[in-house]
Amino acid sequence: MTNDLNPTIHGIRVDLAALQTIRHKCHPEVCRDCPSCCSRYVPHVSQSELDRIVGCFPIVARYTTGIKNDHGFKNVFEECDDASYCIDANEDESCVFTYAKPSGETLCALHSVALDLRISPVDLKPTACSLWPLTLSNEAAPELSIDKNWREFPCNTLSDNGSRMDAGIMNIVASCFGVSFLKQLL
Ligand code: SF4
Ligand code: SF4
Structure with a gap:
């Protein structure tokens, strides 16, 4: 209708x-x-979005160290009850993919990686964030x-x-x- x-x-x-x-x-x-949108909301991602993001972790880690541990990369996704995954937050409640520019702005590492790769940010960021x-x-x-x-x-x-x-x-x-x-x- x-x-x-x-x-x-x-x-x-x-x-x-x-x-x-x-x-x-x-x-x-x-x-x-x-507070920016990236510290206010916990985005959910589908399995395919998660796979795409994890595939870029080596490049994402150039922007944010929050995804690394002594053994490599952390699992920064929590399984949710609706068959999707939530992205972890830092202690200040900002998304684990945020990073701060020296001038103080908070940016998204996934967005920056997409621009580095010359792909559209909507092809890497969670749909909820692009929307x-x-x-x-x-x-x-x-x-x-x-x-x-x-x-x-x-x-x-x-x-x-x-x-x-x-x-x-x-x-x-x-x-x-x-x-x-x-x-x-x-
Ligand atoms: S990061 Fe951009 S879209 Fe999000 S609150 Fe700040 S200005 Fe708005
Ligand atoms: S994935 Fe990027 S745009 Fe989405 S909440 Fe995290 S930092 Fe913000």
């Missing part, structure tokens, strides 16, 4: 009104002095919406575009679901 406000595309129900509500641009310098501040529920009929706490992060602002979706939100949709998905949404 599809309607204008909640279209269903490729089996995903989209809360279009929610997506039109916000503007988003990731500027790690704006969350330097406050944020969008969210995809894990029901049989998943819904694409926005994080209910979006206002707490300085990289998200209320959109004044009316029914026009913000370029930053469109970019996330196109990266994660493809340009044709975005076109159907518009």
Whole structure:
């Protein structure tokens, strides 16, 4: 079933009104002095995402030593009850894949490794991270919406575009679901 406000595309129900509500641009310098999304949430990854990430550990370790121990690499994934895995957090609750630049910004080692490898970060990072501040529920009929706490992060602002979706939100949709998905949404 599809309607204008909640279209269903490729089996995903989209809360279009929610997506039109916000503007988003990731500027790690704006969350330097406050909790970033990477210290607020514990991302879940699927088995295939885990395998992809672990395959890059030797390069990831150039950015963050939190994944290493005396014998090689730690297991930084905990099995969850929904057949996915949670990524471990550091003592300060930041994701184990975060690292700090000398200037203070917190960055994602997986994102940096993807750029080093000249692949899209969405092909290495957990889907939940690539989507944020969008969210995809894990029901049989998943819904694409926005994080209910979006206002707490300085990289998200209320959109004044009316029914026009913000370029930053469109970019996330196109990266994660493809340009044709975005076109159907518009
Ligand atoms: S998406 Fe926002 S909260 Fe997350 S790292 Fe970027 S600026 Fe910080
Ligand atoms: S995997 Fe990367 S983007 Fe996701 S929470 Fe960890 S550091 Fe942040």
